[in-house]
Amino acid sequence: xxxxxxxxxxxxxxxxxxxxxxxxxxxxxxxxxxxxxxxxxxxxxxxxxxxxxxxxxxxxxxxxxxxxxxxxxxxxxxxxxxxxxxxxxxxxxxxxxxxxxxxxxxxxxxxxxxxxxxxxxxxxxxxxxxxxxx
Amino acid sequence: xxxxxxxxxxxxxxxxxxxxxxxxxxxxxxxxxxxxxxxxxxxxxxxxxxxxxxxxxxxxxxxxxxxxxxxxxxxxxxxxxxxxxxxxxxxxxxxxxxxxxxxxxxxxxxxxxxxxxxxxxxxxxxxxxxxxxxxxxxxxxxxxxxxxxxxxxxx
Numbered sequence: 001x002x003x004x005x006x007x008x009x010x011x012x013x014x015x016x017x018x019x020x021x022x023x024x025x026x027x028x029x030x031x032x033x034x035x036x037x038x039x040x041x042x043x044x045x046x047x048x049x050x051x052x053x054x055x056x057x058x059x060x061x062x063x064x065x066x067x068x069x070x071x072x073x074x075x076x077x078x079x080x081x082x083x084x085x086x087x088x089x090x091x092x093x094x095x096x097x098x099x100x101x102x103x104x105x106x107x108x109x110x111x112x113x114x115x116x117x118x119x120x121x122x123x124x125x126x127x128x129x130x131x132x133x134x
Numbered sequence: 135x136x137x138x139x140x141x142x143x144x145x146x147x148x149x150x151x152x153x154x155x156x157x158x159x160x161x162x163x164x165x166x167x168x169x170x171x172x173x174x175x176x177x178x179x180x181x182x183x184x185x186x187x188x189x190x191x192x193x194x195x196x197x198x199x200x201x202x203x204x205x206x207x208x209x210x211x212x213x214x215x216x217x218x219x220x221x222x223x224x225x226x227x228x229x230x231x232x233x234x235x236x237x238x239x240x241x242x243x244x245x246x247x248x249x250x251x252x253x254x255x256x257x258x259x260x261x262x263x264x265x266x267x268x269x270x271x272x273x274x275x276x277x278x279x280x281x282x283x284x285x286x287x288x289x
Contacts, residue, residue: 014248017151017203019154019155021159021160025197025199026199026216028153028201028214029151029163029201029202030203031205031212031279062160062161064160064161064162064163070248071251072251073256073258075165077163079160128186131183132260133258133259
């Protein structure tokens, strides 16, 4: 599902966004520093301080993420299902290292601290071709 | 109630994103390009491009629940507003000047902090015709990255 042309949008140059929904039906939307490519059907999101997002996912595992290409501003939308959090191990370590680089790039050194690497299954990918003029 | 700080924030170089959900509590995300409100009022209007808003409008007509994050490209100062939609109508001519004002500022700042090519891409987003979505905010939260992210500022 995740294609090579989308990979630059997973580098954290331009923040991505995530929408979730609580069990009582209240949506929530917030920025995410890091959408980490795991494989064609899985991504991991950095959990730093978005506690409302995390509470929503414990109640309702579905999420919707927007990616933006850092060179063209092209957009993709991913429907995701939350699988699990990892607070240690190879995935966590790789994301922690990349998050340090993203924090430096965005002047957020010392602000971003990885709490967990949250793993998601990619349910669908939609390219927003209609959003831009050629 | 909207504060002067929030209303001024809306007129800056902002990224405006909208969270909605369907009848099965499946969330969705839409990017919009203009937001206006008046100091002291809970009523806020978003200008959403028709071409990108199909799912958002279907969700809002189903249940009216909306969350909106407004983030400055210049300072990363960010707020989230949550509320219930009270009206959806075709946007008037006033929307175009609001959209153009925000777009021009975003293009100017992202050409420096991201790249010229990215700014050109941003300027190519199809933003009209637009739909005006008005909602009544019941909560506002600070979302600037840091220890106070998520703190309620009104409601």
